Amino acid sequence: MAENFHRGVLEPNARLFAVLSTVAVTIGGLVEIVPMYSSAAGPEHMDEVTPYTPLELAGRDIYLREGCYNCHSQMIRPMQAETLRYGPWTRAGEYQYDHPFQLGSRRIGPDLQRVGAKYPDAWHYDHMKDPRATSPGSIMPPYPWLYEAKIDKDDVVASVGAMTTLGVPYQDNPETWVAAALDEQGKAIAGRLAETKRDAAPDSEIVALTAYLQRLGVDGRKAIAAGSN
């Protein structure tokens, strides 16, 4: 009966068929689109998740440049095997200031979503220089140039400006405050490294990358602990 109706009535009648299929597609479209614009169901916001500092943003640019996302994901799935290994599963709001987010699609190495504060700075220093020094048998490549190369302050100012245009709430006029922020956080990390007899300039790329890695997932943990989601 239903087949006869389709064959006999709908298919030969192109006009009726076009009208009915437009109605069907419109209903389908509304069901998908309307919830996106209703405030309750929109992309969630987490107050505890704050923008990266300029040094962390510089480290993030290095993470992108080196293609770390080819081997590492930043997304913990809501399954026990994942949460036992990595920590609380990732909420969408944790990426609110990540442009573009670094979900990744391959896990040749472990997920990095909650690697922040997991190890001391010195561990990252040793690991990036020679992964096999900290993790016997690791297939991660070494990144020796990060210890010589310096971050470019103008690049970081430009990155902060670019993030601002994407809606990240940084203070205006990055050229007036970014250099001091870089210096302060860079010196703090270089100081901690020096205490453990590791030598790095405050504006070296390894210090920026360490700042970024130590930040990953930290705000998210706070937000989740506070019951934000």
Ligand code: HEC
């Ligand atoms: C060829 C794949 C590959 C690439 C590229 C790669 N990694 Fe890894 N990474 C691994 C593997 C495998 C491990 C696990 C063994 C180890 O600790 O070295 C790992 C471990 C790590 C860990 C420790 C994670 C934990 O929870 O113990 C960090 C941090 C890390 N990588 C950062 C990076 C960064 C930053 C980059 C880019 C500069 C990078 N990786 C590039 C494969 C890779």
